[in-house]
Amino acid sequence: MATSYFQERATPASQDGLSPASPQVGGGAVSRGANALSSRITSVLSASYADLEIRDALETLDARGVKNTAETRRQIRLDVQKEVIRCNGEVVKDFGQVAAQLRRIGTAISCLNQYCADMRSHIAAANGETRPVLEEATSLMNQKQQVETRHQILSAFNSHFLVSEEESTVLTSTAEPVNEEFFQVLTRVKKIHHDCQVLLGTEDQRLGLEVLEQSSKQLNAAFQKLYRWIQREFKTLDLENPQINASVRRSLRVLAERPTLFQSCLDFFAEARENILSDSFYAALTGSTSDSTNIATKPIEFQAHDPLRYVGDMLAWAHSATVSEREALEVLFISEGDEIKRSIQAGLESEPWLRDDGNEEVFDGKQALNQLVSRDLMGVARLLRQRTEQVIQSHDDATLAYKIANLIDFYKSTFVKLLGADSEVLDLFNTLEGSAMRQFRANMRDHVASVQSELATAPADLSAPDFLDEALEMLKALAKSYDTSTATVDDRDNAFQPVLAETLDPFLSGCENLCKGMQQPDRDIFAINCLLASKSVLSSYSFTKDRASEIDDTVGEHTTRLVEYQHQYFTHSSGLNTLLEALSDISDTAEGLKTIPTLDVFKPESLISASQQLDEFLPSALIDAAENLKLLRNRKMVQDITEEAAGRFCEDFEFVESKILATDDLLYADDEEDEEKEPEPGLRDLFPRTSGEIRVLLS
Known part of the structure; x- marks a missing residue:
């Protein structure tokens, strides 16, 4: 545009014509x-x-x-100015209308101010006339409020701090039952006793002291009533009835606020439960109770003919009774969480003279439960100890005594989980286990003494003697019994060492004594057979791996001596020993090698004889050597020992062969220098066998 x-x-x-190029205009x-x-x-x-x-x-x-257009361009400025003037006129007109409305509003506000002034004057006159009446009414209202407040305080005091005769009877009379109403009244009296502190904080403390004394008497009477009621309930308490347990549990939680009465109830309960459990255990053993009443179940003494089963049945009954007693008492004493603990804490705060400053923990529910169950089982524990010791002392079987000790140890670990490590019942198990182990050691020593008196000679086939086989069978039974016990992983290896010392070491010592009068190789063969028989039993269990390793070391020593024996057999039977002895002092120097042909054993006749003896020995050398170890039970060990001895024999032969070859080379060089001298046959010609041939024949 x-x-x-x-x-x-x-x-x-x-x-x-206004162009600059037009000529019509002046210059x-x-x-x-x-x-x-x-x-x-x-x-x-x-x-x-x-x-x-x-x-x-x-x-x-x-x-x-x-x-x-040209007209538009000439008039544009005038048109714009005209439009601006017109707009300004409209604005001025509008503001004139606004000013007129503001004048009308000012007139209305003036009228309102006049009306308000008139009203204020009328109100001031009315206030002056009604002020005395209002003051009198306010005074009466204040007096009424004070009277109502005093009446409310009196009503609240009567309802809160005073107990009616009916409620007092429910709380203190032994003729009234301990029910929900009793606990409600007891809770109210405890609150009254606690709220007496407010009354004691006033100037006149007489009312507070009277209410405090009255509430204290009522509380003492209520706790005594509750204490006697709990004792009556404990005499006939059925731990399997959950309804009775609920009421007794609540009563115990409340009675815990009086720690002395609560502990007395626990002592009474423990004594009653101890008698009940003792009678039950006696009835389970004999089939009749203390009052000669027969029971329907078959008694343990008639059912368990085996001593080990008899002891196991008694321990199983004790364990079952402990589990049942713990579950029942857990519901009775600690199912409410820390309610009893809080109640005892509140009781010690109200009776600070009962507090023990040395114990930070006021009440531990689980520990108290374990102690209570332990006290309940003391009667059963005494009877169990008496019967178990009778079984232990009346049998001379060492295996039985050890199995009983392991069985007791198994149940001891179970009772530790149930009652804790500090339970008094565990002392019983420690005593019984120690008694069984003493009897086991005594029986084993008697058996060892009887076996030692009968020791004579080793069997003709050099196998393990009968007393060792019997000992190993016993050891196998003991190890199996120990393996099924609950010994901890850290103590399994060490805990079985005393058993090995009693059941294995004396018999191995007896085998060593038999070896002393024997010749080689029977001595080492007999020792290895005995040790391998022992290892076959020990290697079946992980807790005897250390002893099995020791046996391997000892077997290795005997094997080394058998290898040496077989090596001597190879060298002597082949005739190589004479050559080795002759060459032992010969050095590798030329002077030393030249002396070899001068030795007697290297004379042609002797060397030819040695070669013939070697040829006669080699075809059946391995069979003859293995025949020396035919009584060794482990055939692979026979083969390994013979092969190792044959290898050493081959090394000896290589030594002799190297000396012979070195001597021949030296003599051959001398013969070449002396051409006139007639050559003599070499040592190799007289002793033609090579080390390669020897290794092939002995492989």
Whole structure:
């Protein structure tokens, strides 16, 4: 639009003859007009039409629909000014209307102010007339409020701090039952006793002291009533009845606020339960109770003919009774969480003279439960100890005594989990286990003494003697019994060592004594057979691996001596020992090697004889050597020992062969220097066997 606008303006100027090139105008006027037009064109061309204001102006012209004509361009400024003046006139007119409305509002506000002043004057007059009446009414209202407050305080005091005769009877009379009403009244009296502190904080403490004394008497009487009721309930308490347990449990929780009475109840309960459990255990053993009443179940003494089963049945009954007693008492004493503990804590705070400063923990429910169950089982424990010791002392079987000791140890670990490590019942198990182990050691020593008196000679086949086989069978039974026990992993290896010392070591010592009078190789063969028989039993269990390793070391020592024996057999039977003895002092120097042919054993006749003896020995050498160890039970060990001895024999032969070859080489060199001397046959010609042939024949 801007481009077309300037093009239209340029056209009329040229038509009117106002162009700078027109010759009709004078020279000065033409020069000034050209400069003005040039300046105007320059200013127009230098203007930035990207300016926002110019853009907005052009958009406004477009919006008004203004056409680009010469008339429009001449009148545009006047039209814009005229429109501005018209808009200003409209604004002034509108503000005139606003001013008229403001004048009307001011008139209304003035009227309202006049009305308010009149009302204030009327109110002031009314207040002056009613002030005395209001003051009198306020005084009466205050007096009424004070009277009502005193009446409420009196009613609250009577309802809170005073107990009716009916409630006092329910709380203290032994003829009334211990029921929900009793506990409600007891809770109310305890609250009264506690709230007496408020009354004691007033100036007149007489009322507080009277109420405190009365509530204390009522509480003492109530706790005594509750204590006697619990004792009666304990005499006929059925631990399997959950309803009775609920009432007794609540009563115990409340009685715990009096720690002395609570402990007395526990002592009474423990004594009663001890008698009940003792009678039950006696009835389970004999089939009749203390009052000669027979029971329907078959008694343990008639059912368990085996001593081990008899002891096991008694321990199983004790364990079952302990589990049942613990479950019942756990419901009775600690099922309410820490209620008893909090009650005892409150009781010690109210009775500080009962507090033990050395114990930070006032009441531990689990520990108290374990102690109570232990006390309940003391009667059963005494009877169990008596019967078990009778069984232990009346049998001379060492295996039985040890199995009983392991059985007791198994149940001891079970009772530790049930009652804790500090239970008094565990002393019983320690005593019984120690008694069984003493009897086991005594029986074993008697058996060893009887066996030692019968020791004579080893069996002809050099197998393990009968007393060792019997000892190993006993050891196998003991190890199996120990393996089924609950010994801890850390102590399993060490705990079985005393058993090995009693059941194995004396018999191995007896085998060693038999070896002393035997010749080789029977001595080592017999020792290895005994040790391998022992190892076959020990290797079946992980807790005897250390002893099995020691036996392996000892077997290795005997094996070394058998290898040496077989090696000596190879060298002597083959005739190689004479050559080895002769060469033992010969050095590898030329002078030493030259002396070899001068030795007696290396003379042609002797060397030929040694070669013939070697040839006769080699075909059956391995069979003959294995025949020396035929009584060794482990055939693989026989083969390994023989092969190792044969290997050492081959090394000895290689040594002799190297000396012979070195000597022949030296003598052959001397014969070449002395051409006139007739060569003599070499040592190799007289002793033709090679080490390769020896290894093939002995492989």
